[in-house]
Amino acid sequence: MASSIAASRTPRARVSAALFRRPWLRAVLLLSAPGAWFVLIYLAALALLFVSALWKVDPLSGKLIHSWTLQNFEELVNEPVYRTIALRTIGIAAAATLTDVLLAVPFAFFAVRVASKRMQGVLFVAVLIPLWSSYLVRVFAWRLILAKNGILNSFLGGLGLGSVNIGYSNTAMWIVFSYIWLPFMILPVWSSLERVPDSLIEASADLGARGWRTFRTVIFPLILPGIAAGSIFTFALTLGDFITPTLVGGAGSTMIGNVVYSNVGIANNVPFAAAFAVVPLIVMGLYLLLARRLGAFEAL
Amino acid sequence: MVTGGGTTIDAPSGRPSPPEDETAPAVRLTGVRKSYGPVVAIEDLSMEVRPGEFFTMLGPSGSGKTTTLRVIAGFEPADTGRVELHGLEVTGTPPYERPVNTVFQDYALFPHMSVLDNVAYGLRVKGVGRRERAEQAAAALAMVRLPGVEGRRPAQLSGGQRQRVALARAIVNRPRVLLLDEPLGALDLKLRQEMQLELKAIQRELSERITFVYVTHDQDEALTMSDRIAVFSNGRLEQVGTPGEIYERPVNEFVAGFVGTSNVLERDGRRVMVRPEKIRLLAPGEDAPGAVRGVVREVAYLGSVTRYVVESERGEKIVVLRQNLDTSAERVLQERGREVRLEWRPEDASVLDHKQQEAEA
Numbered sequence: 001m002a003s004s005i006a007a008s009r010t011p012r013a014r015v016s017a018a019l020f021r022r023p024w025l026r027a028v029l030l031l032s033a034p035g036a037w038f039v040l041i042y043l044a045a046l047a048l049l050f051v052s053a054l055w056k057v058d059p060l061s062g063k064l065i066h067s068w069t070l071q072n073f074e075e076l077v078n079e080p081v082y083r084t085i086a087l088r089t090i091g092i093a094a095a096a097t098l099t100d101v102l103l104a105v106p107f108a109f110f111a112v113r114v115a116s117k118r119m120q121g122v123l124f125v126a127v128l129i130p131l132w133s134s135y136l137v138r139v140f141a142w143r144l145i146l147a148k149n150g151i152l153n154s155f156l157g158g159l160g161l162g163s164v165n166i167g168y169s170n171t172a173m174w175i176v177f178s179y180i181w182l183p184f185m186i187l188p189v190w191s192s193l194e195r196v197p198d199s200l201i202e203a204s205a206d207l208g209a210r211g212w213r214t215f216r217t218v219i220f221p222l223i224l225p226g227i228a229a230g231s232i233f234t235f236a237l238t239l240g241d242f243i244t245p246t247l248v249g250g251a252g253s254t255m256i257g258n259v260v261y262s263n264v265g266i267a268n269n270v271p272f273a274a275a276f277a278v279v280p281l282i283v284m285g286l287y288l289l290l291a292r293r294l295g296a297f298e299a300l
Numbered sequence: 301m302v303t304g305g306g307t308t309i310d311a312p313s314g315r316p317s318p319p320e321d322e323t324a325p326a327v328r329l330t331g332v333r334k335s336y337g338p339v340v341a342i343e344d345l346s347m348e349v350r351p352g353e354f355f356t357m358l359g360p361s362g363s364g365k366t367t368t369l370r371v372i373a374g375f376e377p378a379d380t381g382r383v384e385l386h387g388l389e390v391t392g393t394p395p396y397e398r399p400v401n402t403v404f405q406d407y408a409l410f411p412h413m414s415v416l417d418n419v420a421y422g423l424r425v426k427g428v429g430r431r432e433r434a435e436q437a438a439a440a441l442a443m444v445r446l447p448g449v450e451g452r453r454p455a456q457l458s459g460g461q462r463q464r465v466a467l468a469r470a471i472v473n474r475p476r477v478l479l480l481d482e483p484l485g486a487l488d489l490k491l492r493q494e495m496q497l498e499l500k501a502i503q504r505e506l507s508e509r510i511t512f513v514y515v516t517h518d519q520d521e522a523l524t525m526s527d528r529i530a531v532f533s534n535g536r537l538e539q540v541g542t543p544g545e546i547y548e549r550p551v552n553e554f555v556a557g558f559v560g561t562s563n564v565l566e567r568d569g570r571r572v573m574v575r576p577e578k579i580r581l582l583a584p585g586e587d588a589p590g591a592v593r594g595v596v597r598e599v600a601y602l603g604s605v606t607r608y609v610v611e612s613e614r615g616e617k618i619v620v621l622r623q624n625l626d627t628s629a630e631r632v633l634q635e636r637g638r639e640v641r642l643e644w645r646p647e648d649a650s651v652l653d654h655k656q657q658e659a660e661a
Contacts, residue, residue, distance in 0.1 A: 197406065197408065199404045199405075199406055199408035200408050200410060202373075202375050202395070202402075202404070202408065203402070203404060203408035203409075203410075204410075204421070205374075205375075205394065205395040205396045206373060206375075206395050206396070206400075206401055206402045207396075207401065207421050207422035207425060207469070207473065208396045208422050208425040208426060208473070209396055209421075209425045210396055213425065217421075218410055221412045222411070222412060
């Protein structure tokens, strides 16, 4: 009986029936394209990065020498200037991440728990709007704001508060990074807050806890995965950035990204650039391990 | 004094509670109104809950029973009116300062905490020491018959077990009033019936200290557990009474229809209600003064009982329930189309809207 039903079907129906009976085949078809992309483009590029970090460049001819050496890493560890640059980069990334957490949590809390539905929509768009414009334009805008004769100082001068000299400095980088990556912190925190049921907050109040205690013991642990996700963006994006230091940084504001950029472009030392680019990867790996240790993903 | 698992649960330490009026009702609502925008959830509600009783607010969804519970808990401020707990006015008091605890419909267990930390949460907030917390939490878990799960996470428990943890988390604080918002709604029928009996047993054990205020839309649940029932409809209180009063003497058609099945009939210009199980089908040839003649239109065999729908001479559809005491499925199913006589005792016919009638008289 079943064969007669199958025979009366069109080829398309037979294919779909065959797929229906073989779930593994459906999974293979679904994943083959993204899988190939992932392996070829993503993993291969990453592998090439690790491999080329172990090569070196002939100082005279400028040609790549394809032999294994740890010379690039030795240089990174032994040259104090690279250690300073690495620590500065990590420090700025940490400062921007922390600032974004402090700004994003109250903002998202207001948007999710206090604001009306209409207000929520307005705030959501407000968070996204900066992402519609070019990164470069936004950093240039901050350059105009923070410059010595910029908007900030003319505003402070107008109020009779004198002026601040933070243009082209690490402070400027901290402000700009915090601004640029803020949406990437707000969005995951926002969605993790939305997943905390009202009844948990009510239960905490019902059991005698005031607002701050409820935040510390119930809300914060539950949105920690969201904060961790946001911090991966803010931290990793800062670690790899070279545009902001170039545009708003000063003499002592070189970051890992700048060194990588100049070694690839100007010095033509790709192996050293690759070796330095491995540092943010290691830092991110350690950061994620630490976050897991601290229980950031337990509520997932 | 209530004991469980060998340890005594003592009155909560911490904040000294202000003196209470021992004779005052556990909960008193006076003229409470609550609306959400244009939607009025409860309108001019006044009621009293006696200390130590199991008080159930029963009604269909949207009738205002859960809103009333939330006003008592302090989650929703009342628009107007007064809320008192044991004689203390708490109308504007936040939830964390009210001597009540709530068992939520979705249990609201903290997913990132162990069962122990969940149950001990209220004690921790009050500043009770770690060891005492653990002892009292263990005692509360023993009381809800769920010992030995302290180290687990809520996600590792079944629905029924979570429900017990939620109950333990509330009673461990020895609240003066325990609020329960459809706590058994998510359980399957058999477990729900078991829990009804257990909950009633726990309430009896605790009734000297804790008053239970329970919300449900399930009339069987209300009849099984309650000392008194308040029937809600459209944000108003229809009737408050014991299960017997509510079932046998409903004041209006809504209460009669919502709690159990009822036949509402016109007799001598008044509307009366007779329960199906109070009506007797007379044997063929048997007659009684005032018996109603009719024809059996429907027969449904329900195992322990049979439900008949009889059309009377006046054209009324009367539902009759009969125990299958000395009959069988085969025999009752042959009774369709038979002419029958129905009889009920005058005291089983309850006059509806009698308040209104008395006012008119």
